[in-house]
Amino acid sequence: MRSLIKKLKLNTLKTAVTFKSCWNYLFFDIPKSWRTDILAPPLRIGVKTKELITKHYLEGMYANGIKPVAWVTSGAPVEFLKALGFYTLYPENHGALCGARKVALELCQEAEKNGYCIDICSYARTDIGSALSGKTPVGRLPKPDLLVCCTNICQTVLYWYQVLAHHFKAPLVIIDTPFIYTEASLPDVEYVQKQIETAIETAERIAKRKLKFEKLKEVMRLSKIATELWLEVINTGKNIPSPISAFDQFIHMAPIVELRGEPQTVDFYAQMLKELRKRVKKGIGAVIKEKKRVLWDNLPIWYSLKLLSETLAENGICVVTSTYTYAWGELAPMIDPERPIESMAKVYLHPILNRGTGDKLSLMKRMVKDFRLNGVILHSDRSCKPYSVGQMDQRAKIVQELKIPAVLIESDHNDPRAFSEKQVLNRLKAFMEM
Amino acid sequence: MTSGKAIVLPIRYPRELLRAFGFEPVEIWGPPKVEGTLGGSHLQPYICSVVKNALSFLLEDGLDDAEIILVPHCCDSLQGLGSLLLDFIKPKQKVLTFYPPRNKTEAAKNFLIAEIERLWKELEEITGKSPSQQDLMRCILEEEMADRLTRELYMNRERIGLSSREFIELLRKREYLHPKEFAKEVQDKLKITKEKEEKVRLILSGVLPEPMEVLDEIDAAGGMIVTDDTSCLRRRLLQPGTSNRPFERMAERLLSAPPDPVLGCSLEERIAFLEKLIEESNAVGVIFYNVKFCEGEDFYYPQVAQWLKSRGIKTLKIEADISPPLPKQVSQRIRAFIESLGGRA
Numbered sequence: 001m002r003s004l005i006k007k008l009k010l011n012t013l014k015t016a017v018t019f020k021s022c023w024n025y026l027f028f029d030i031p032k033s034w035r036t037d038i039l040a041p042p043l044r045i046g047v048k049t050k051e052l053i054t055k056h057y058l059e060g061m062y063a064n065g066i067k068p069v070a071w072v073t074s075g076a077p078v079e080f081l082k083a084l085g086f087y088t089l090y091p092e093n094h095g096a097l098c099g100a101r102k103v104a105l106e107l108c109q110e111a112e113k114n115g116y117c118i119d120i121c122s123y124a125r126t127d128i129g130s131a132l133s134g135k136t137p138v139g140r141l142p143k144p145d146l147l148v149c150c151t152n153i154c155q156t157v158l159y160w161y162q163v164l165a166h167h168f169k170a171p172l173v174i175i176d177t178p179f180i181y182t183e184a185s186l187p188d189v190e191y192v193q194k195q196i197e198t199a200i201e202t203a204e205r206i207a208k209r210k211l212k213f214e215k216l217k218e219v220m221r222l223s224k225i226a227t228e229l230w231l232e233v234i235n236t237g238k239n240i241p242s243p244i245s246a247f248d249q250f251i252h253m254a255p256i257v258e259l260r261g262e263p264q265t266v267d268f269y270a271q272m273l274k275e276l277r278k279r280v281k282k283g284i285g286a287v288i289k290e291k292k293r294v295l296w297d298n299l300p301i302w303y304s305l306k307l308l309s310e311t312l313a314e315n316g317i318c319v320v321t322s323t324y325t326y327a328w329g330e331l332a333p334m335i336d337p338e339r340p341i342e343s344m345a346k347v348y349l350h351p352i353l354n355r356g357t358g359d360k361l362s363l364m365k366r367m368v369k370d371f372r373l374n375g376v377i378l379h380s381d382r383s384c385k386p387y388s389v390g391q392m393d394q395r396a397k398i399v400q401e402l403k404i405p406a407v408l409i410e411s412d413h414n415d416p417r418a419f420s421e422k423q424v425l426n427r428l429k430a431f432m433e434m
Numbered sequence: 435m436t437s438g439k440a441i442v443l444p445i446r447y448p449r450e451l452l453r454a455f456g457f458e459p460v461e462i463w464g465p466p467k468v469e470g471t472l473g474g475s476h477l478q479p480y481i482c483s484v485v486k487n488a489l490s491f492l493l494e495d496g497l498d499d500a501e502i503i504l505v506p507h508c509c510d511s512l513q514g515l516g517s518l519l520l521d522f523i524k525p526k527q528k529v530l531t532f533y534p535p536r537n538k539t540e541a542a543k544n545f546l547i548a549e550i551e552r553l554w555k556e557l558e559e560i561t562g563k564s565p566s567q568q569d570l571m572r573c574i575l576e577e578e579m580a581d582r583l584t585r586e587l588y589m590n591r592e593r594i595g596l597s598s599r600e601f602i603e604l605l606r607k608r609e610y611l612h613p614k615e616f617a618k619e620v621q622d623k624l625k626i627t628k629e630k631e632e633k634v635r636l637i638l639s640g641v642l643p644e645p646m647e648v649l650d651e652i653d654a655a656g657g658m659i660v661t662d663d664t665s666c667l668r669r670r671l672l673q674p675g676t677s678n679r680p681f682e683r684m685a686e687r688l689l690s691a692p693p694d695p696v697l698g699c700s701l702e703e704r705i706a707f708l709e710k711l712i713e714e715s716n717a718v719g720v721i722f723y724n725v726k727f728c729e730g731e732d733f734y735y736p737q738v739a740q741w742l743k744s745r746g747i748k749t750l751k752i753e754a755d756i757s758p759p760l761p762k763q764v765s766q767r768i769r770a771f772i773e774s775l776g777g778r779a
């Protein structure tokens with residue numbers, strides 16, 4: 001078993017792997033080692049999270065030759081791929097997993113050794129490092145038959161997927177989503193819809209089957225329900241004390257990203273919601289002595305979840321929610337399963353990162369009000385320019401207009417070399433004293 | 435018909451459209467000789483110096499007399515800057531945006547036509563003018579003429595014998611000159627015939643060569659930029675359109691641009707373009723001059739460099755801020771590189 005742990009920590013796997021053998025080593029550890037004197041015990045749903053994600057990666061290991069495989073960006077309109085029977089892999093999620101398992105640095109360095117600059121997004125470096133070296137904590141990633149890149153989160157993915165297309169000699173579909181500031185115009189929607197239609201044709205060719213419209217509608221329906229449930233999960237944070245923290249959300253958001261459009265995801269979030277509602281009834285808070293409630297902006301710092309969560313909880317601060325996790329729920333009302341393609345075009349034009357910096361500030365202000373928050377932590381993420389540009393002004397406006405403290409902490413979501421523990425803790429200390 | 439100056443940020447936009455409304459577009463690539471501090475109060479340290487300096491310049495009221503600011507959304511940082519200007523900074527000039535599509539499909543063309551039309555309507559509103567289709571077509575043809583002359587300049591680059599700096603400076607005049615004035619300057623230069631000099635023939639690749647001292651270093655070391663693969667120059671050298679409908683013709687032109695990372699081109703397209711440039715110019719080396727924190731260039735570099743290596747073409751990668759002075763270490767590396775290719779010791 002020990003040797004398997006070692007191999008799984010970061011290696012190419014040569015032997016067959018079973019679900020059971022993967023179980024303990026894949027994905028995030030259920031935060032059982034987190035301090036339960038200041039934090040509520042881990043959510044029981046964590047066992048299920050781990051099971052779903054383990055199964056997902058395990059299926060991926062043996063997907064080639066059995067199912068068509070698509071590598072997709074986190075904001076890609078994945079529903080048509082699901083309806084066509086694709087196995088979908090999310091390099092960004094794999095990157096997050098590597099970050100949380102603290103192996104991202106080694107993979108970033110693999111990419112850097114091959115000439116990829118340290119200034120490139122650390123998800124991309126993690127993924128490229130993994131593709132070039134074959135190393136991954138999940139044993140093995142399936143090779144893509146198709147790459148689908150949607151630019152609604154950033155332009156970084158546009159470059160990154162060209163690198164992957166060249167490396168894997170795989171066809172690449174680009175779904176270009178014009179930046180919309182607040183709301184998409186008709187030409188924006190028509191443009192994206194046309195691209196989705198073309199993408200479907202390409203995917204059909206690769207899958208060697210025709211897309212069944214009814215099936216697509218069903219996948220969209222499941223996507224909508226899961227997204228709504230995820231939003232409800234997040235909204236339980238409106239209770240005082242909050243039964244869930246943003247750190248919990250970071251851990252349990254994987255299915256809404258990776259397994260959207262599947263019945264198991266609907267069941268999963270329904271179960272999670274039930275558990276949280278029970279907590280609300282019993283008055284259980286994610287932070288045992290919740291004194292202050294704050295908002296997190298931008299990606300998590302994957303390798304530092306425990307440190308940050310405990311440091312803040314020690315001071316009675318619950319990071320109730322985040323703009324990042326909220327992004328996976330807020331568009332639920334826009335999903336219309338009866339008009340799947342047009343609705344995909346609309347929904348996938350509207351993620352937070354495809355809207356203006358002013359619109360993001362409005363969202364933050366709304367969240368502060370709705371979740372009754374007393375402060376904001378803005379993670380200035382060196383890797384993620386589209387998320388981070390505007391934060392300096394957003395912070396100033398939050399302080400001025402809402403009269404609550406807001407702090408900017410400099411770091412990187414996956415590359416620990418950009419994280420200065422001392423500096424971050426000092427800034428948080430000052431923030432906590434405000 | 436004059437409407438005054440238009441500040442335009444990099445990289446792609448329908449120049450002819452602004453001219454049809456009587457605007458004089460002045461492109462702001464940085465500018466390099468600006469202190470980035472003011473920009474730094476809105477932008478984090480990991481945002482490129484082109485965007486940071488541009489914001490500093492605008493905050494310092496540079497080109498105060500300009501009437502509009504056009505921010506093409508060509509990369510995440512430029513897009514972010516556009517949003518900052520519109521949502522927070524709110525300069526006195528009207529801020530306009532433009533989104534060049536990242537693919538070249540029919541759908542992209544239709545979107546681009548709609549995008550140009552949107553910009554047209556906004557300009558109509560701002561100026562109260564509505565140029566005729568003939569006026570617009572005339573402006574398009576003038577830009578096409580300037581493109582044709584630029585192509586000629588590239589073809590005759592050796593014969594006219596300008597230094598790297600003179601050559602690039604001349605080409606970059608397109609960033610602010612009227613196409614007719616630009617054409618005149620190019621035509622004058624095309625009359626020159628100089629004796630061929632033995633120089634190390636190089637291609638410059640990247641977004642832009644700033645500070646321009648980098649070109650002096652290349653010249654001083656016995657090198658010569660014979661052609662370029664830069665976003666500010668050759669990657670914006672467009673083909674003439676074919677349509678008689680002006681909006682469609684402008685869209686055709688923009689979509690004819692050579693491969694550029696910011697357009698989401700494939701590695702194969704970039705490699706094929708470089709291959710063409712090498713064949714045309716007999717270059718023996720490529721200098722990748724990357725602006726620090728410019729991701730597009732950084733992503734393509736390893737595989738493009740590997741391909742060049744396999745073709746026996748030597749490469750040098752430099753990463754720099756656009757603000758002068760040029761770091762000593764960069765000068766030394768340029769000299770060593772050119773020397774290794776047979777330049778002056």
Ligand code: SF4
Pocket residue numbers: 092121122123124153154155156157299353383384385386387
């Ligand atoms: S972290 Fe930011 S830059 Fe990186 S892939 Fe995600 S959205 Fe793009």
Ligand code: SF4
Pocket residue numbers: 444482483484485508509510511512641696725727728729730
């Ligand atoms: S240098 Fe690169 S990152 Fe900066 S504005 Fe130009 S394309 Fe964007």
